[in-house]
Amino acid sequence: MIEVIDAERCTSCDICVNVCPTNVFDKTNGVPVIARQADCQTCFLCELYCPEDALFVSPFAEVVEGIDVVALKQGTLLGSYRRAVGWTDETRQLRSADRSYRLLGR
């Protein structure tokens, strides 16, 4: 489930509020809030659409993991999905990295 909106990185652009398919976030005057965490379906798309890598979705779908934000920011996981699918300037070439054709039908 979505667990982290890092207030330092967040620019209050509200993209996450718009793109979340299950309407988990609410707008505020500043940083959006995770208003309905139990509605999160752990699809990772808010994180993928965040241009600032301010969001982190825990892979645990049914329980709150309790993320240590300080440790998270020291590591490499923030923004890792966005980089992996090629949605950053530095990793654009990965948008066409799909090798499924080598795996399908094997």
Added chain:
Amino acid sequence: MTAVGAVEYDTDVLVLGGGPAGTWAAIAAAENGTRVVLADKGFCGTSGATAAAGTGVWYVDPDPARREAVMASREKMGGYLQDRQWMARTLDCTYAQSNRLAEWGYPYPVDDNGKSQRTSLQGPEYMRLMRKRTKAAGVTILDHSPALELLVDDSGAVAGAAGLRRQKDDGWIVRARAVVIATGGCAFLSKTLGSNVLTGDGYLMAAEVGAELTSMEFSNPYAISPAFGSVTKTLFYGWASFTYEDGSIVPGAASKGGRSAIARALTQGPVYARLDKADEEVRRSMRASQPNFFLPFDRTGIDPFTQRFPITLRLEGTVRGTGGLRIVDETCATSVPGLYAAGDAATRELICGGFTGGGSHNAAWAMSSGTWAGEGAANYARLAGVPPRRRVARAGTVALRERSGRPFAAAQVAPDVQAEVFPYELNYFREAGRLRASLRRLDALWTTASRAGASAKDDLLRAREAASMLATARWMYRSALARQESRGMHRRDDFPDQDERLRSYVTSGGLDEIWTSPRVHTDAVAAEAAE
């Protein structure tokens, strides 16, 4: 529905659902010269099973021998319920539309021989592009705007829909000459990837205006996922070995053709997987192809190739089953005038029969049926002589009507339905006595629900979702009871074999009283005509 302020639109074609089928339908309708509104429960571009995942696509070069081979290869698995004409036209349409995606800039990979490879799509990339193209086609998109009920005119023809604007705290009403239902299947809030918006809403709305369903017994695929997670990508488990707690191999367990062994083992205790059959090259291809598959592992420090991890099976219902609204002609019209169906909201029996092995056929069906339904709805809107200012009425029932009973309470109903459809011993392995007992409980829940009063405004969406799940479960199990054999994904402990005399479809419908009726396969009709 209790009167909340509502924004109103008047249009030619209304598309409900903004996944692949809905966006292809909206684009096709707009390209046919009609005004189009598309309403999505969430956000068109991230909503649904495709956006969060990646999917194979049934894309096959138009070489007659290749086409024949891919059609023939699936017939046995699907229980010989496919229709060759529909398979062929789906292959044609998918080929054309995939090539359009390339023209639109979808970044298809290029293989070592320089050939563009179009047999799979990355969900986020694909649906981001589809949103862009839908807007470019001039379609009005309403995000976070779940439909609650259809509108009908005096003749019973569908005339629009009404719903909520979740982020505006009010409602919407769209008067339309034709409506396309592309709301997806029903996965019963099982947290299979991206599917919690897929609660069968379109089935309920359509059934409320008298539409028929079909193949609802083919509704029990379960997907493998890490026990703690949501990523139900099963392709890569083809390289897994499956073990019990003590480390010994689960006999017969496999992703393909051995999932029932996993289900049986899971009723006894935990089951573990390790992708230890993947060599270095396969591992690299996996990482490049499905970055989301690795999120649960990278974020918990598990190396899935060398370490075993607990798995579970999550119900995918009709999202990967083949049941759905019955299509009556090549335009993807339903049995109700003015109402069309596409994607997982529609049956996939025509190209898959009783079994889908993965996203490939469903993705092809979404592109194709979406295109046909959009064209069909546009032509109907322009040509069917729909009067411009007709009187319309709201067709919604459960949770929307004032009744003497207490308000419908969604929070209680959804878990009660899940308790009937999640257990492997009820749904994976079916048997008449267990199905009947489950139906008695589901019917009792429906009776209570249909007597309940209108839900409070804040509970309306959840209430309609729960009612849709409940109705879906009842069509599923009634159809499962009617099919007294095992065929496709439907397996009956009491009828373990396929019965050659039963090569027919099960149509279903109704709300308070569920009915089923057999419908002969077109080959049988053709054979009879030839005699």
